[in-house]
Amino acid sequence: MLNFSFTDEQEYFRNMLQDFAKKELLPNYTKWDREEITPRHLWRKLGELGINGLRIPVEYGGSGADCVTTGIAAEEIGRGDFNLTYAVMLNALIGEIITNHANEELKQEWLPKISSGEKIVGIAITEPSAGTDAGGIQTTAVHKGNEYILNGEKSGISVATVGDAFIIFAKTNPELGNRGISAFIVPADLSGVECRGYEDMGNIPIGRGSIYLSDVAVPEENLIGLENKGFAQVMNGFDLSRLLIGLQCVGAAFQSLDETIDHVKARHSFGKPLATYQGVSFPIVTHYTQLELVKWQAYRGLWLRDQGLKHSKESASVKWLGPKYSVEAIHECLLLNGHYAYTKELPLEQRLRDVIGLEIGDGTAQANQMVIAKDIIGKEYRSY
Template sequence: MTEYGPRPVDRRLPTEEARDLMTLVRELADREIRPTAAEEEDAGHFPRATFTLLSESGLLSLPYDEEFGGGGQPYEVYLQVLEELAAARLTIGLGVSVHTLACHALAGFGSKEQRTERLPDMLGGGLLGAYCLSEPSSGSDAASLTTRATRDGDTWTLEGTKAWTTHGGVADFYTVLARTGGSGAHGITAFLVPGDAEGLSAAAPERKMGMKGSPTAQLHFDAVRVPDSRRIGEEGQGFAIALSALDSGRLGIAACAVGVAQAALDEALAYTAERQQFGRPIADFQGLRFMLADMATQIEAGRALYLTAARLRDAGLPFSKEAAMAKLFCTDTAMRVTTDAVQLLGGYGYTLDFPAERYMREAKVLQIVEGTNQIQRMVIARHLAGPEKR
C-alpha cells in the first residue's frame, strides 16, 4: 500500500493549533491505523483499542465545547481530521463521525445538568456511542418509526427494534429516537440509553460488502427501562433533534468520502508511476493522465464543498442545503474515483493485494448512509423550489 500522499492542507486550516492537530492525526494514522487496515478489515476486526486511543488523544470530542470536555474546534477543522482518518481506514473515520452524531443530541439539547453529568465521559472518557433512528420498516421515512417509549412516573419503557446501527452491540451508549405520542414526526422523543441496559440486545452483525470491521446490527429493546433524566429535550422534540443531527452528520460522511477518494487517487498515482508498459510508465499515456486529472479535480471540488458548508455552520448560518449538496457530491465522487482507481490498476485493481478494490467497496455505502443520495436530491430541491405540490 502506498503512503497517503502529501496534500496542501495547511492553507485550509485556520490556526496554528489546527495545523498542530493535523500533524498529530497524521502521525497517529501512519503509526496506528494504516499499517494494519487491510488485514483487520479482511478479518472483520473491530478496532476498539484504536477508538480508546482516539478518545485519550482528544479526537472523539473535537467539535464540542471545552466546558464539557470537548476539543472546542470548529467543524471546518473537525471535518478535515475525519477526512484524514477515513483515508487511513474508513471504519475509523466513519466511527468517529457516528460517535460525534451520537453525542449531538445531548450536547445541543440536553439540560445543563445532563451535559455536566454525562458529556465529559461521552466525549473523552473512553466511551463509544451509536445512533438509533432507522428501523427495519423505517429508513428514509424516519418519521414512521414504531419503536415506542411508554412513561410510568419518572421511568420510560422502550419496546421495538432499531436497524442499521453502526457500533450496534459494541457501543457504550445509544441515542435512541422513540415514539411517545401519536403518528408522524411530532410524536417522537430522544433518549440516551446505556449500552448495558437490561432488556437491550443486539442481533448478529450484518454481512456487508465493505467496512467489515465496523459492526452494523439490529438492536432489540425488550422492556428497556430508562429514567426520565435520560430523556433529551422535550417530549415530541425528538424528530427535530434528529434532523439537526443529520445535517451535521452528512458533513461527516462527505469528509469521509473525500478521504476514501483521496486514498484511492494516491494509490492510483503511485501505481501508474511505477507500472511499465511499452517501455514507459503508464502514467505517461494521455488517456490515463486525463483520468487522474479528472479524479483529482472531483476530489478538490468535493473538499471545497464540504468546507464551505462547514464554515456556514461555524458562523451560525443555515447550512442544511449545503450539507445535502456536500454529502451528495462527495459520496458520488468517491464512487467514481474509486472505480477509476480499480480501472487504472487493471487486473491488480481487482485483487486483494492492492487496496483499490476495498476503497471501491467502502465508497458504495457512503451513498446510502445518513440519507440516501436520492433523499439528498429531495432536500436540495425543496430548498430551491419549495415542497412538492401533489
C-alpha cells in the same frame, strides 16, 4: 473578504493527523476488516488526540473545536482508516446532540467517556419499515411513572454490536407523526435490549446491526431535550454529519488517487510509464477535480455552520456527491492498478466496499436531493 485558507492551528492539526494516519492507521486498515474486529484501542487513541471530543465542550472533556477543524479530522482519518472516521462523525453528531439538548447529569455521565473513547455510543433511528421516511418509525416510548417503556426494532445501526449505549428515537405521540418523536439515551446493558450484527459487505469493524427493544424501562432522566422534539433536534445534527461524511469519503478517495499516481508512474506498458498515456492520466484528473469540488463545498458548509448560517442544502449536496464521486474514483483507481488491486493484497477493494456504505447511511442520494429541492424549489412542492 473571501478567504479559503485554514488557520495556522488548523494546518498544524492537519499535519499531525496526516502523520498519524500514515504511520498508525493505514498499515492496519485492512487488518480489522479481515479479523472482523472493532479496534477499541484506536478509539481510545483518538480520544487521547482529542478527535472524539472535537464537538464536545472542554468542560466535558472535549476539545471544543469548530466544525471546519472537525472536517479536517474526518478527511485525514479517512485517508488512513475509513472505518475510524465513524469516531469523528458519530461522536461529532452525538456530542452535539447531548451537549445542546440533554440535561446536566447526562452530559456529565456521557460526554467525558465519549471524548476519551472509553464508551462508544450509536444513534438509532432507522427501522425495518422506515429509513428514508424516518418520521414513519414505529418504536414506541410510553411514559409510566418515572420511566419510559420502549418497544420496537431498530435496523441498520452502526456500532450496534459494540456500542455501550444508543440514542434511540421512539414515538411518544404516534398520532403526531414526526412531531411525536423523542430521543433517549439507552445503555446497551439495560434489560430488554438485544443487539445482533449483520454480515455486511463493508464497514466490517463498525459492527452494524439491529437492536431489539422489549419492554425496556428507561429512566425518564434519559430523555434528551423535550418530549416530542427528538426529530427536530437530530435533523440539525445531520447537517453536520453529512458534511463530515463527504470529507471522510473524499479522504479515502484522495488516498486511493495518491497510491494510484505512484503506481502509474512506476508501472510501464509499451516501453513507457502508464502515466504518460492520457487514457490513464485523464481519468485521474477527472476524479481529482470532482473530489476537489466536493471537498471545498464541504468546508464551505462547515464554515457556514460555524458562522451560524443556513447550510442544509450545501450539506445535502456534499452527502449526495461526496460518497458517489469517491466510489467512482476508488473504482477507477482499482482498475488502473490492474489485477493485483482485485486481490486483498491492496486496500482498494476494501475502500470501495467501505465507502459504498455511506452512499446509503445517513441518507441516500434521493433523500439528500429532496432536501435541496425543498430549499431551492419550495417546501410546498414536496412529494410528502
